[in-house]
Amino acid sequence: VVATDSDATEQQSSGGDGGGAQGSAVRGALTSRSIAALAGVSQTTVSRVLAGHPHVSEATRRRVERVLEETGYTPNAAARTMRTRRTGVVGVVVGRVTNPFYPQLIEALHREITARRLQMSVWISEGDAEDGGELAVLDAVRRSALDGLVYTTVTSDSPSLRAAVERGAPIVLLNRTIPELRADTVASDNHRGAEAVARYFLAHGHRRLGLVSGPANVSTTYEREAGFRAGAADPAWSDVDVHVVHGDFTHAGGADALATMLAGKRKPTAVFCVNDVVAFGVIDEARRRGLRVPDDLWVVGYDDTDMASWTSYDLTTVRQPVERMAKIGVDLLLERIAGREPRRPRDIRLEAVLVIRSSTASAP
């Protein structure tokens, strides 16, 4: 995803297509050269000040900044992009932001991206080709409007992901992995995190377990499901039953899944949910039916969103280290943007810790 000079020059000289805008007034004719003259420094020094380069003395920096302030000059983003072939924009693709995990991830990514003086563009898309958000990312990838992309939700058949890979655009997958794709992944250790939940249930006497899972083609779904099943298959315990219901990662989906489980023969006494928002839906459905949590039903989530610790839910959950995930993800992406490709794609797994609260009864 780099600007190609020939392309740009061609389009500029061919011009005319853009309508009347080209003829309108040009605002100011300041250049970095005139700023340098006014401040009595070299043009290179002006560029360094603008780029936040450390090798500029405090006095010089102030002098240049005063001139910049007085003249109102700042280098134009498009011009800079033409020159450096960097847009300075990092794209972030998230799922439905009404799942509180995504806002927290956006906040963490925003912190990391702006700290590096980059701009964050956001798209909401689950990777479905028919989705307006997905088409918009695809368009941005094709227009080279980004230096790189962080996918926090994606499936292997996402059109924008395929386009990005074909063009060799820098990408990193956060909280997701696609085994057949040569891309860096940063995620929590979903398998172990989920396995720990099953062991915790069994150790506290539960034998009829429920799992509210997600859509089957998503890595968080199958990794957490495999981990939970592995934990439940511990030969130390017999007569263990696992009832799996696939939901859609939403609050309403969680409520429906519990209704399905309770309509079955062996009703679960402890339910693990693929994420926190699903767990809130399970708790709400349980309450609506007059069941008490945890007395009648244990409920565990995954993520440890802020809301999980609010008194009304006080949810036992598997904590994802969101801040670290964002930091490592942005670091990896910037390495790729800078052209430092690793030999093999990296699959970084961060420890996922079970946090016990009152939606389950007792310490592990």
Next chain:
Amino acid sequence: VVATDSDATEQQSSGGDGGGAQGSAVRGALTSRSIAALAGVSQTTVSRVLAGHPHVSEATRRRVERVLEETGYTPNAAARTMRTRRTGVVGVVVGRVTNPFYPQLIEALHREITARRLQMSVWISEGDAEDGGELAVLDAVRRSALDGLVYTTVTSDSPSLRAAVERGAPIVLLNRTIPELRADTVASDNHRGAEAVARYFLAHGHRRLGLVSGPANVSTTYEREAGFRAGAADPAWSDVDVHVVHGDFTHAGGADALATMLAGKRKPTAVFCVNDVVAFGVIDEARRRGLRVPDDLWVVGYDDTDMASWTSYDLTTVRQPVERMAKIGVDLLLERIAGREPRRPRDIRLEAVLVIRSSTASAP
């Protein structure tokens, strides 16, 4: 916020500052001219297809799109910006996204912005000059990296807002207003919405009222506070007491505010909160103290976020029409971007409806 050609040309020709990038390989030498030749159409037609222009026959559009697909050509975003003086990027400034109102607003704005084939960049900032997010928006405004800005949280002394106004950048304020600023505002009718809550409390026998307000310099705070006080001052009722505590718009702030109110002499029996997330904090603090909602305490929020209808809170609240707010806001912004400035700034107020749920006892 337009690209200035002289500026751009100057910087390109002065070059060199950007390091070695300029010398690196140019990927492909396709231009809209070669696409036109391959498709057997004029260059203008190619531009029209790329811009989604309606005056192109279906057959021609398909032929051009096939060539675009085969060659992998798309116009480079930076080149397009240089030519059209539009970045195609709309900036959105939101508050802490752990308040679920902002994610819903982001989702609605994302839908409106991408539907118009524009790109959404997001910054998280409350307008504080020391804030990393605020500095990042300011930088983007100065670099002309945006066509316009939607502020969903802002105070009159926000540096990026001042810079945007000075430069004549198109802006619109959503869910906020700054009376002294000549800018379009789209918000709910905060005064009436809050007034309706006070009347509802009084009509149901409450006399000791609580208001958990927000920071004093924010329009949603003072408009809702004034409306609530006006409703409580209805001469039809006597001996009405209003205890106002200023919080910080957060869950924890709501919990603290209730604790302060309950430490007072005349403990409130009904509390109105400046937003939903504060109301969740009040409900959670009430429960933590063994108080029952609504039996011992009525609680009302403002926003009607998705969560408000979840069983565990089932919050009575004032509904903000988020979708309409986003649509009207983006429409106004695009008018300004297109250069169609209204004579006077518009202050559009959308009806705010009280939605009764079980955090209060009965129908109004």
